[in-house]
Amino acid sequence: MSDHAPSASELADFRAEVSGWLEEHNPADPGFLLPQTFMEVGSDQQLDFLREWQHKLWSAGYLGVHWPEQYGGRGMHPAFQNEINRELRRHRTPITFNVIGLGWAGPLILDIGTEEDKAKYIKGILSAEDIWCQGFSEPDHGSDLGNAQTRAVRDGDDYIVNGSKIWTTMGNYAKYMILLARTDPTTKRKYDGLSFFLSPMHGTGIDTRPIQKITGEYGFTETFFTDARIPASCLIGGEGNGWRVAMQTLQYERGAAAGAAGGQVQVRVSIADLIDEVRSVKRDGAPLLEDPVVRDRLVQLIMDEKALGLADKRSTLGDLNSDYPMSLLLSYKLRVSEYQRRMRQYGLEIQGGLGGLYVGDEDTIAGGFWQRAYFNNFATTIGGGTSQIQCNIIGEQVLGLPKS
Amino acid sequence: MKKSNMAIGLSEEQGMLLDTAREFCRDRSAIPAVRALLQSESGFDAQVWQEIAELGWLGVAVSEAHGGSGLGMGSAIPIVECMGKRLLSTPYITTLLVAEALQRAQSHALCERHLPAIVGGQIATLALLESEDWGEETIELTASDAGGDLQLAGSKTQVAYAAQAELFLVSATYQNEARLLLVPASALGEGAVRRQTNIDETRRSSRVDFTGATVSSDHLLSGDAAAIIRDLRLLGALLYAAEAAGSTAACMDLTVDYLKTRKQFGHLIGSYQSLKHPMVEVLCDMDNARSFVYHAATLVSEASLDEDAESACRMAKAQASEALKFAADRAVQFHGGMGFTYECDAQLYIRRAQWSQQAFGDAYHHRKRLASLLLD
Ligand SMILES: Cc1cc2nc3c(=O)[nH]c(=O)nc-3n(C[C@H](O)[C@H](O)[C@H](O)COP(=O)(O)OP(=O)(O)OC[C@H]3O[C@@H](n4cnc5c(N)ncnc54)[C@H](O)[C@@H]3O)c2cc1C
Ligand SMILES: Cc1cc2nc3c(=O)[nH]c(=O)nc-3n(C[C@H](O)[C@H](O)[C@H](O)COP(=O)(O)OP(=O)(O)OC[C@H]3O[C@@H](n4cnc5c(N)ncnc54)[C@H](O)[C@@H]3O)c2cc1C
Numbered sequence: 173m174s175d176h177a178p179s180a181s182e183l184a185d186f187r188a189e190v191s192g193w194l195e196e197h198n199p200a201d202p203g204f205l206l207p208q209t210f211m212e213v214g215s216d217q218q219l220d221f222l223r224e225w226q227h228k229l230w231s232a233g234y235l236g237v238h239w240p241e242q243y244g245g246r247g248m249h250p251a252f253q254n255e256i257n258r259e260l261r262r263h264r265t266p267i268t269f270n271v272i273g274l275g276w277a278g279p280l281i282l283d284i285g286t287e288e289d290k291a292k293y294i295k296g297i298l299s300a301e302d303i304w305c306q307g308f309s310e311p312d313h314g315s316d317l318g319n320a321q322t323r324a325v326r327d328g329d330d331y332i333v334n335g336s337k338i339w340t341t342m343g344n345y346a347k348y349m350i351l352l353a354r355t356d357p358t359t360k361r362k363y364d365g366l367s368f369f370l371s372p373m374h375g376t377g378i379d380t381r382p383i384q385k386i387t388g389e390y391g392f393t394e395t396f397f398t399d400a401r402i403p404a405s406c407l408i409g410g411e412g413n414g415w416r417v418a419m420q421t422l423q424y425e426r427g428a429a430a431g432a433a434g435g436q437v438q439v440r441v442s443i444a445d446l447i448d449e450v451r452s453v454k455r456d457g458a459p460l461l462e463d464p465v466v467r468d469r470l471v472q473l474i475m476d477e478k479a480l481g482l483a484d485k486r487s488t489l490g491d492l493n494s495d496y497p498m499s500l501l502l503s504y505k506l507r508v509s510e511y512q513r514r515m516r517q518y519g520l521e522i523q524g525g526l527g528g529l530y531v532g533d534e535d536t537i538a539g540g541f542w543q544r545a546y547f548n549n550f551a552t553t554i555g556g557g558t559s560q561i562q563c564n565i566i567g568e569q570v571l572g573l574p575k576s
Numbered sequence: 577m578k579k580s581n582m583a584i585g586l587s588e589e590q591g592m593l594l595d596t597a598r599e600f601c602r603d604r605s606a607i608p609a610v611r612a613l614l615q616s617e618s619g620f621d622a623q624v625w626q627e628i629a630e631l632g633w634l635g636v637a638v639s640e641a642h643g644g645s646g647l648g649m650g651s652a653i654p655i656v657e658c659m660g661k662r663l664l665s666t667p668y669i670t671t672l673l674v675a676e677a678l679q680r681a682q683s684h685a686l687c688e689r690h691l692p693a694i695v696g697g698q699i700a701t702l703a704l705l706e707s708e709d710w711g712e713e714t715i716e717l718t719a720s721d722a723g724g725d726l727q728l729a730g731s732k733t734q735v736a737y738a739a740q741a742e743l744f745l746v747s748a749t750y751q752n753e754a755r756l757l758l759v760p761a762s763a764l765g766e767g768a769v770r771r772q773t774n775i776d777e778t779r780r781s782s783r784v785d786f787t788g789a790t791v792s793s794d795h796l797l798s799g800d801a802a803a804i805i806r807d808l809r810l811l812g813a814l815l816y817a818a819e820a821a822g823s824t825a826a827c828m829d830l831t832v833d834y835l836k837t838r839k840q841f842g843h844l845i846g847s848y849q850s851l852k853h854p855m856v857e858v859l860c861d862m863d864n865a866r867s868f869v870y871h872a873a874t875l876v877s878e879a880s881l882d883e884d885a886e887s888a889c890r891m892a893k894a895q896a897s898e899a900l901k902f903a904a905d906r907a908v909q910f911h912g913g914m915g916f917t918y919e920c921d922a923q924l925y926i927r928r929a930q931w932s933q934q935a936f937g938d939a940y941h942h943r944k945r946l947a948s949l950l951l952d
Contacts (some may be wrong), residue, residue: 200876265847302731406726447951468940473944475868475891485584491591492870495825496859503860563853571832571855575847 178249181315182394187255193232194263199225205531205539209438210271211341212544213552214389222269229435236298236433239282244295247448252430257428260436268435272295272341273304277350277370279419279424279431284409284529289370293348298433305346305373307337307395308418310344314339314563317352318363318415324353324396326411331369332354333377333397339555343380343393346373346433352418355411366414376400386547387531441512441545443473446519449537453524462492466522475509483507506562509552516546578950581884585869589698590654593636600631602685605664607921610778613665619780620666629697638675644693648810649811650674653818653869656825660822665778667699667737669815673747673808674700677756681799686758692742700743702812703732703759703774704805717786719750719757726750726757727793731785733866736783745797746786756797756804763789776908776931778789778924813893813936814870814872815935817909818934819907820896821865827903827925828858831910837911845910854906861899862900868892887949897933904929 180187191489202221208214213222229235230244234256239245248552259269269293278297281289296302313319322335340349349371356365378399380393409417424431447470453460460466487500488494504514519542521526531540567573586594604624613619628634638644645651657667675694678687694700706716717730726744735744744759752753768785784805799802832855835846845851872888875881881889904926908915913924931937 173670240883247625423805446696461951464944464947467951468943470951471943471946474946476864478582478891479864479895481580481582482584482871483863486867486870489584489870491594492866496863499859499863501855503863506856507860558851560849563856566856566859567846567852569853570634571828571854571859572842573740573832573835575850576847576849 176249178251183251183255183317187259190234190256190415194265194426198263198265199258201296204542205342205541206266206439208267208441208545208548209551209572210269211390211555212391212548213269213345214385214387214391217340219269219536222266222305223300225266226268226270229265229268230298230300231511235435236244236274236278239278239294239427239433240290243282243290244298252417253428255434255436257301257434261440264439265436265561267437267439268433269342270297270300270303271437272306272346272350273302274433274435275350275437276306277304277348277424278348278433280284280408280421281342281370283420283431284403284417285370288405292545293370296347296420300460302347303342304425305340305342305395306407307340307343307349308455309337309339309370309392311338315558317545319419320366321357321364322351323352324351324355324367324402326355327401328500330401331404331406333371333400333402334399337395337397339383339491340380340393340395341391342393343373344382344390350416351423355414359412363415364412366409366418367411368409368414369402369415370408371402371406375402386550387508387544390500413566425446426456438497441516443470443477443559445516449542449566450459450519450522452538452541453522453526455524460522469518473511473515477515480508480511496570502570503562505552505556506559506566509549513546513549513553516542516549520546522524581587582871582886583874584867585874586654586870587651588950590602591653593632593633594654594658597633597655598628598661601658601662601664604683605659605662606759607924608890609665610663610924614777619737619778621892624664625666625699626697628666629695630863632695633668634671635695635840636677637672637679639679639696643695644675644691645740648876649814650877652815652871653873655676656815656818657822657866657869660916661746661826663823663826663928666716667701669812669819670701670736670741671699672815673702673741673812674743676811677702677797677804679754680804681797681801683798684847685794686797690758694743696846699737699741701736701741702740702808703735703738703744703746703786703907704808705734706730706732708765710809710934712799715754717746717748720792721793721794722871723845725790726795728759728786728791730787731783733783734772734781735769735784737779737780738784739771744784746785749803750796754801756801757791758795758797759786759789759791759800763791765789776833776928776933779930779931802861808816810859810886810889811876813942814869814889816932816935817865817896818869818873820900821862821869821892821931822860822927823925823932824862824865824896824900824903825924827863827900827907828855828862830860830921830925831855831903831907834911834914851910854910858899858903858906861895861902865892865896866893887946890946891951893937893944894939894942897929897939900925900929901933 193341236248237246241247324331324333351369351371355367359365377398379396382390529536635644637649640646717727770783868891872892875885875888907922914920
């Protein structure tokens with residue numbers, strides 16, 4: 173990675189180049205609903221489309237540009253990747269769906285992996301040839317992740333894994349999994365018995381069972397390990413350090429400078445889209461947008477969305493964060509995901525009778541986009557630490573309230 | 577929908593004012609001092625008011641030519657926020673707004689005559705409101721020609737610190753047009769000022785009957801009075817929003833402290849999620865209010881208030897009103913029986929929340945106007 177920070181004009185030129193490329197190559201609407209996040213990839217059709225798109229973006233030199241050249245990056249400064257990310261957002265491109273690879277496993281391997289790991293995994297992550305999934309949650313241990321009980325027992329040059337993981341996004345498509353498993357069930361602190369593996373998904377004793385989601389689609393699996401043998405070289409970060417490594421992977425999500433390959437992690441859904449979409453909807457014989465109650469609610473949502481953007485910018489102004497320094501940072505996930513939930517739910521509520529139809533019906537607004545978007549949003553209020561867990565963390569770490 | 581203006585910043589001057597104000601308000605307005613003033617006649621400490629003048633805070637938005645520092649209205653925001661955090665009530669907001677009106681009207685003679693005195697600590701106050709309705713555009717109070725002078729007829733309500741003010745800025749209908757004029761306290765008749773009982777006992781306001789008051793015609797402000805009144809209402813909304821954001825933070829701290837010390841069922845009550853989670857909501861509401869307030873503060877530093885600035889002021893007031901209302905409501909509830917007492921400081925905030933939400937228009941008033949700006 174180059175240390176030399178690019179000048180503003182270098183960045184502007186680069187951005188113009190990316191923008192020009194996107195004008196030409198941003199894929200046209202494929203005629204089926206595309207996922208807004210990687211957790212929504214539910215059909216082969218969607219997968220093939222997204223795989224091709226990510227491959228194309230990487231081939232053009234616009235993904236992981238700050239990752240080392242010998243592994244598939246371009247060795248450029250992270251600022252360039254940030255420019256690309258901004259352009260992807262602006263052009264509202266499809267997502268770069270291999271998120272667990274691009275944002276979690278990849279940076280981790282580059283950070284603490286061996287030379288062999290880097291050579292083996294990184295390029296496939298960028299090119300979308302190798303899809304990655306995350307095996308953290310278990311049927312009996314979700315929020316209480318530190319208590320995960322899937323066992324990995326050392327046996328010669330292998331570990332033998334037993335147990336099951338659940339809600340594994342793209343578990344049916346993935347070639348590799350970042351796996352959190354218990355190597356020592358006797359430690360005093362539950363966290364100290366965990367280890368982190370870069371596990372294969374294909375092999376004897378590893379099976380997946382697809383799970384149907386509220387949307388009616390598929391997209392995640394239960395993943396069973398039954399005396400599955402994985403090479404000891406899959407261990408990363410050392411035995412007993414699994415929790416620390418897992419925590420470390422959370423850091424990478426904070427942008428290119430923090431390590432993530434970048435790309436378009438999610439397509440943002442905005443209140444502006446909703447307002448445009450419902451202009452033609454009628455209520456009491458008049459346009460919906462003339463109804464004072466609806467207007468008031470929409471303004472509240474516009475404000476909520478704007479507050480998120482302002483908070484993002486305010487979090488960089490030290491003097492305006494000295495009272496509760498961690499507040500904006502720690503509450504970001506809660507505020508975004510809960511706002512999206514409220515907004516999307518309202519997106520259905522104001523559709524009148526059309527809100528009672530679903531994806532597949534030709535009368536729906538935008539093909540049932542809002543119906544699906546609302547349901548899918550629970551992935552963000554449940555996944556990655558539920559909203560209730562976020563409230564505990566914020567209450568305890570920002571406000572200093574006693575533990576629950 | 578039009579693209580959102582996302583400007584937010586803090587100038588070096590604003591940052592310095594924030595630091596100074598934080599310390600000053602903490603020193604001068606500890607809770608016992610606040611409480612000592614609740615039953616007093618004026619509601620503020622004349623000594624503290626003089627110090628505020630000496631710090632130059634009355635002149636932050638007044639041009640240097642008239643004795644101020646010309647930093648713009650945005651620089652008053654950190655000061656007012658800190659005042660809100662310590663419940664430091666003075667005629668600061670209302671006096672600032674009068675000075676701002678004089679400058680916006682570009683009435684040179686009036687500026688020369690009054691701004692230096694105002695910067696030095698003369699109390700001036702706004703007399704705009706005539707009923708409970710902040711949305712009313714018609715002005716019932718009239719000014720009419722009387723032998724070369726202007727004679728007023730009508731009254732105003734909720735005139736802040738009227739009993740102490742030396743100068744009133746009054747909106748009036750004159751020759752069928754909205755106008756603003758300055759009325760010195762000396763022009764008021766006997767018994768013209770009737771003090772009101774405020775739900776927030778840190779405030780003072782009065783109904784003021786201007787009927788019979790006569791001033792020479794050079795007391796009329798020039799400029800487009802309707803536009804100036806609109807700007808004053810927006811700036812007033814913003815200043816009260818900044819103050820409310822500060823009060824919300826203080827109210828939250830008060831409640832959090834209690835939740836960390838009070839035990840029931842063998843546990844600190846702050847460990848119960850039915851208390852903890854709403855406090856996180858209070859925090860997020862407060863953070864949002866602060867973001868809008870400083871966003872607006874960034875935009876109002878420009879000379880005239882454009883649509884973006886208008887939106888920002890209205891969002892700030894709508895958000896801050898709701899934030900303080902919720903924080904104070906929960907503060908009382910989470911203090912249990914203690915919260916129901918006059919002795920518990922939660923009462924200071926719940927009373928303030930009710931006053932503040934109404935000042936310069938409540939949340940719904942502003943959202944209704946935002947709807948026209950954003951949806952049509
Ligand atoms: C769409 C989707 C995709 C996912 N993808 C993956 C993936 O790829 N890999 C992976 O490992 N996991 C994945 N997850 C799993 C996700 O991380 C878990 O669902 C999440 O951590 C919650 O765990 P749980 O489902 O066991 O719920 P539980 O932990 O059982 O929670 C149930 C309810 O109880 C509440 N609760 C739990 N503990 C507390 C507490 N202490 N205080 C207050 N409330 C509490 C929760 O907020 C929730 O409302 C995914 C989930 C979803 C929805
Ligand atoms: C107007 C009024 C009149 C009253 N009159 C009488 C009377 O005549 N005689 C009499 O004996 N008493 C009377 N009371 C007292 C009343 O019953 C108590 O105030 C009430 O039981 C709460 O107890 P507390 O005040 O100690 O609050 P606390 O129990 O300290 O509660 C403080 C806060 O913590 C919350 N909390 C406490 N425990 C938990 C928990 N386990 N989980 C979640 N949240 C919790 C409470 O909901 C509250 O918000 C009166 C109270 C009021 C306000």
